[in-house]
């Protein structure tokens with residue numbers, strides 16, 4: 636058996652096209668231009684790549700994109716002042732502070748300073764708490780993307796066994812909440828879990844977000860499972876260059892699973908597309924307009 640490859644590129648492009656249509660509509664009917672501000676502190680090369688792709692795709696969807704690059708040695712007060720200014724700026728509806736922040740900065744304080752209505756990362760305790768309570772919230776983009784990819788294979792997740800490996804605030808924990816909202820049965824596993832292969836074996840849906848290259852092996856999987864790879868690990872190749880691999884042994888998974896997301900070309904694509912969705916939703920909510928259809 637060889638698994639279906641879930642094409643994140645195609646699904647993300649379709650989602651971005653639908654966002655662009657809605658953006659054009661709110662612009663035409665309500666003179667509203669959704670705006671996203673991305674704050675990048677320091678010059679981590681991987682972060683620069685992501686920020687550039689967010690900028691290009693935001694503009695391509697017809698939204699306004701604002702970039703704020705700050706030096707790695709920026710003070711906490713200066714960073715908080717940038718966030719406060721974006722909170723007040725009526726042309727900004729979404730604020731994303733690229734993580735991780737350089738050492739010395741207090742990430743929690745920065746996240747807490749973001750206006751929850753503009754928190755398109757869904758990291759502010761207001762949004763995280765609302766999501767955990769089952770209330771409407773801005774939810775983190777990567778987990779939203781994972782749900783869309785899963786539903787491209789299984790339109791209903793009701794009653795399915797899902798295992799989430801990883802418990803970060805940006806991915807694992809919010810993904811668990813979104814899966815519960817879909818009526819899946821959810822197991823949360825992590826680096827300290829006993830018998831991880833045995834836990835994964837039970838799962839119809841496997842989500843790996845641990846940041847360990849190819850940790851989940853093919854023989855851990857239940858035959859036919861849907862496997863969503865959230866890891867992005869850059870590992871050295873023989874020729875001195877690097878390549879990207881996920882947290883799942885992709886070739887092994889292809890032989891056992893029913894459907895698999897590739898890295899790159901899977902979840903990463905959806906993360907940026909869902910950021911556009913969240914920015915559109917935030918803009919409509921702030922302007923008092925009905926929820927957009929995407």
Ligand SMILES: Nc1nc(=O)c2c([nH]1)NC[C@@H]1CN(c3ccc(C(=O)N[C@@H](CCC(=O)O)C(=O)O)cc3)C=[N+]21
Pocket residue numbers: 684685688731732733734735756776777867879898899900901902903904906907
């Ligand atoms: N506050 C915050 N929010 C985030 O959502 C956030 C963050 N900080 N810090 C870093 C991680 C990582 N992240 C990715 C976004 C897009 C791709 C992406 O587009 N990946 C492509 C290509 C990747 C490549 O070629 O390097 C793909 O997988 O096909 C990957 C990773 C968002 N993050």
